[in-house]
Amino acid sequence: xxxxxxxxxxxxxxxxxxxxxxxxxxxxxxxxxxxxxxxxxxxxxxxxxxxxxxxxxxxxxxxxxxxxxxxxxxxxxxxxxxxxxxxxxxxxxxxxxxxxxxxxxxxxxxxxxxxxxxxxxxxxxxxxxxxxxxxxxxxxxxxxxxxxxxxxxxxxxxxxxxxxxxxxxxxxxxxxxxxxxxxxxxxxxxxxxxxxxxxxxxxxxxxxxxxxxxxxxxxxxxxxxxxxxxxxxxxxxxxxxxxxxxxxxxxxxxxxxxxxxxxxxxxxxxxxxxxxxxxxxxxxxxxxxxxxxxxxxxxxxxxxxxxxxxxxxxxxxxxxxxxxxxxxxxxxxxxxxxxxxxxxxxxxxxxxxxxxxxxxxxxxxxxxxxxxxxxxxxxxxxxxxxxxxxxxxxxxxxxxxxxxxxxxxxxxxxxxxxxxxxxxxxxxxxxxxxxxxx
Amino acid sequence: xxxxxxxxxxxxxxxxxxxxxxxxxxxxxxxxxxxxxxxxxxxxxxxxxxxxxxxxxxxxxxxxxxxxxxxxxxxxxxxxxxxxxxxxxxxxxxxxxxxxxxxxxxxxxxxxxxxxxxxxxxxxxxxxxxxxxxxxxxxxxxxxxxxxxxxxxxxxxxxxxxxxxxxxxxxxxxxxxxxxxxxxxxxxxxxxxxxxxxxxxxxxxxxxxxxxxxxxxxxxxxxxxxxxxxxxxxxxxxxxxxxxxxxxxxxxxxxxxxxxxxxxxxxxxxxxxxxxxxxxxxxxxxxxxxxxxxxxxxxxxxxxxxx
Numbered sequence: 059x060x061x062x063x064x065x066x067x068x069x070x071x072x073x074x075x076x077x078x079x080x081x082x083x084x085x086x087x088x089x090x091x092x093x094x095x096x097x098x099x100x101x102x103x104x105x106x107x108x109x110x111x112x113x114x115x116x117x118x119x120x121x122x123x124x125x126x127x128x129x130x131x132x133x134x135x136x137x138x139x140x141x142x143x144x145x146x147x148x149x150x151x152x153x154x155x156x157x158x159x160x161x162x163x164x165x166x167x168x169x170x171x172x173x174x175x176x177x178x179x180x181x182x183x184x185x186x187x188x189x190x191x192x193x194x195x196x197x198x199x200x201x202x203x204x205x206x207x208x209x210x211x212x213x214x215x216x217x218x219x220x221x222x223x224x225x226x227x228x229x230x231x232x233x234x235x236x237x238x239x240x241x242x243x244x245x246x247x248x249x250x251x252x253x254x255x256x257x258x259x260x261x262x263x264x265x266x267x268x269x270x271x272x273x274x275x276x277x278x279x280x281x282x283x284x285x286x287x288x289x290x291x292x293x294x295x296x297x298x299x300x301x302x303x304x305x306x307x308x309x310x311x312x313x314x315x316x317x318x319x320x321x322x323x324x325x326x327x328x329x330x331x332x333x334x335x336x337x338x339x340x341x342x343x344x345x346x347x348x349x350x351x352x353x354x355x356x357x358x359x360x361x362x363x364x365x366x367x368x369x370x371x372x373x374x375x376x377x378x379x380x381x382x383x384x385x386x387x388x389x390x391x392x393x394x395x396x397x398x399x400x401x402x403x404x405x406x407x408x409x410x411x412x413x414x415x416x417x418x419x420x421x422x423x424x425x426x427x428x429x430x431x432x433x434x435x436x437x438x439x440x441x442x443x444x445x446x447x448x449x450x451x452x453x454x455x456x457x458x459x460x461x462x463x464x465x466x467x468x469x470x471x472x473x474x475x476x477x478x479x480x481x482x483x484x485x486x487x488x489x490x491x492x493x494x495x496x
Numbered sequence: 497x498x499x500x501x502x503x504x505x506x507x508x509x510x511x512x513x514x515x516x517x518x519x520x521x522x523x524x525x526x527x528x529x530x531x532x533x534x535x536x537x538x539x540x541x542x543x544x545x546x547x548x549x550x551x552x553x554x555x556x557x558x559x560x561x562x563x564x565x566x567x568x569x570x571x572x573x574x575x576x577x578x579x580x581x582x583x584x585x586x587x588x589x590x591x592x593x594x595x596x597x598x599x600x601x602x603x604x605x606x607x608x609x610x611x612x613x614x615x616x617x618x619x620x621x622x623x624x625x626x627x628x629x630x631x632x633x634x635x636x637x638x639x640x641x642x643x644x645x646x647x648x649x650x651x652x653x654x655x656x657x658x659x660x661x662x663x664x665x666x667x668x669x670x671x672x673x674x675x676x677x678x679x680x681x682x683x684x685x686x687x688x689x690x691x692x693x694x695x696x697x698x699x700x701x702x703x704x705x706x707x708x709x710x711x712x713x714x715x716x717x718x719x720x721x722x723x724x725x726x727x728x729x730x731x732x733x734x735x736x737x738x739x740x741x742x743x744x745x746x747x748x749x750x751x752x753x754x755x756x757x758x759x760x761x762x763x764x765x766x767x768x769x770x771x772x773x774x775x776x777x778x779x780x781x782x783x784x785x786x787x788x789x790x791x792x793x794x795x796x797x798x799x800x801x802x803x
Contacts, residue, residue, distance in 0.1 A: 255668075255698035393614070
């Protein structure tokens with residue numbers, strides 16, 4: 059990571075460190091890459107009153123479009139967006155063009171990801187070209203530095219699933235699964251339910267996710283592979299995870315910021331959060347391609363269940379599934395718009411909106427964005443003296459307007475454009491370097 | 497200065513759908529259509545829209561809707577152009593947005609759009625500055641058809657308050673059914689939908705709509721009956737028990753005495769209804785078509801702010 063070395067003393071901030079169970083007003087000093095007990099002479103003093111200081115955020119699921127579609131995002135712009143969002147680590151999915159599906163490709167990606175405003179960890183593809191027909195060399199990719207494997211965009215194909223889980227277990231790897239059965243999706247483009255019926259759009263049934271979740275949990279149980287289920291969008295999937303854990307299956311999971319805050323009524327033109335009172339949708343905002351995402355935005359009940367599962371700790375992590383697309387790929391009829399939305403710069407704000415609404419405690423949000431995802435990929439995070447200086451300081455009460463011209467991301471595909479959200483990052487320090495400051 | 501929203505304006509400047517439209521807005525359009533029918537006969541308002549260029553962009557087949565928009569525009573003096581989709585740059589792979597921007601650059605003020613994808617009209621409004629009239633978007637909405645149907649019904653059976661309208665057939669694939677539900681319930685009617693289970697799937701979650709699963713329950717006491725075409729092009733398959741749902745004059749006796757039959761056309765005679773019923777004295781099918789022109793005159797004039 060690049061940036062000026064941080065020699066800082068932040069005073070009077072609310073320090074939240076899930077690693078130590080800290081939540082108190084205090085000072086934090088950083089020097090020479092570490093959290094220290096006393097600030098060195100000449101350290102910059104930052105008045106931290108009103109700020110929250112926490113371990114730096116870790117995103118288990120981001121798409122950087124380089125190589126192949128670097129008009130939508132480059133590693134450099136994606137890292138700047140991450141730093142602005144408070145992230146000090148992002149895990150890059152392998153669905154670039156070409157895909158990251160070999161040890162050589164992982165090595166190249168690791169090298170390309172160094173030197174930006176955020177630590178980039180590389181996820182290797184589970185199958186060659188992510189085509190689901192031939193297994194990639196998982197052990198070699200791990201040796202080259204891959205932090206996990208995934209065929210994200212798809213689940214591991216049925217034909218390869220058992221062998222993939224066995225090899226993941228043998229190599230001590232982590233498998234990140236996009237749980238979705240395309241045969242059950244059958245052309246669905248938004249969550250099946252009353253809103254899809256009213257809009258005349260083909261529905262995407264929760265069973266498409268749940269059946270793959272159940273398959274993966276069964277395979278993880280028998281093979282002892284480490285499984286991480288990403289962007290879960292159904293309450294039933296959460297129940298399945300709870301049940302598997304009760305049987306001793308090692309599984310972790312994440313949810314995106316959009317699935318726990320926006321529901322399928324956004325496709326009909328609503329712009330209320332899942333916890334807000336019902337409001338009449340604006341027909342002019344209906345069918346906005348920027349609300350098209352896979353898995354699709356959930357029912358309101360499921361969104362609230364996902365949020366409750368973050369609050370009670372069942373869901374380990376909030377991961378962005380940051381998916382940049384150029385404007386023209388979203389300026390299409392809803393069903394033809396490219397799925398996915400950007401999330402690195404708005405993740406904290408959506409979490410804080412849930413906190414403001416009383417749906418989530420701030421320490422639980424912090425844990426789901428920092429220490430818990432970091433632990434899944436073996437990274438430590440702490441504010442304790444002696445820890446690596448990986449921190450974020452943000453003002454939870456400050457407001458900002460989501461504006462395409464000021465986003466650090468090279469893309470602006472989010473339905474949040476124009477909305478005012480809480481939470482402004484003031485300072486991000488990764489590995490002792492200042493990677494973002496406002 | 498405050499501008500009162502009166503029935504003489506349409507809120508968004510576009511006609512996407514009738515969902516959420518105020519009763520006064522809908523009734524205002526129906527009243528204007530009655531006036532337009534007289535005006536057309538008397539050749540009044542023949543230059544009302546002379547400053548307008550109306551482009552018809554039909555990406556799906558149409559006879560009634562396309563021709564009635566063309567006649568409506570011409571009756572009010574608008575310049576009407578018809579994008580021949582098969583012979584246009586669309587056939588060369590030009591994107592929808594690029595095609596619509598081309599129409600705008602050539603001076604089009606109002607776009608009448610029919611497209612196979614739900615939400616195409618909202619996209620057109622986001623991507624261009626033209627006034628948009630939805631002439632049918634996938635299975636989502638067909639508001640001018642619903643307005644024609646409502647006018648036809650109102651003239652045949654009187655005010656729709658509390659009246660029961662039964663919609664029978666392939667509801668799930670039907671944009672006409674969806675827009676009629678919004679329009680008719682907006683006018684105070686009660687809507688009942690009925691068909692084989694796969695043709696009414698999901699409609700039980702629609703507020704103010706009653707789903708019935710036998711033809712008898714659908715028709716019983718209905719003040720009007722609307723048959724729908726099986727939308728084979730949207731993936732509908734003819735259900736095995738389709739004959740159980742075919743309407744004929746005998747079965748219409750289950751409805752209220754004198755209840756008229758409607759159909760948005762084109763009909764598959766012998767499938768959803770018999771040829772005999774389609775041409776029976778109580779059939780409003782011809783009047784639905786005839787009312788399409790004044791309704792579309794009313795819509796074009798109102799959106800342009802001229803009436």
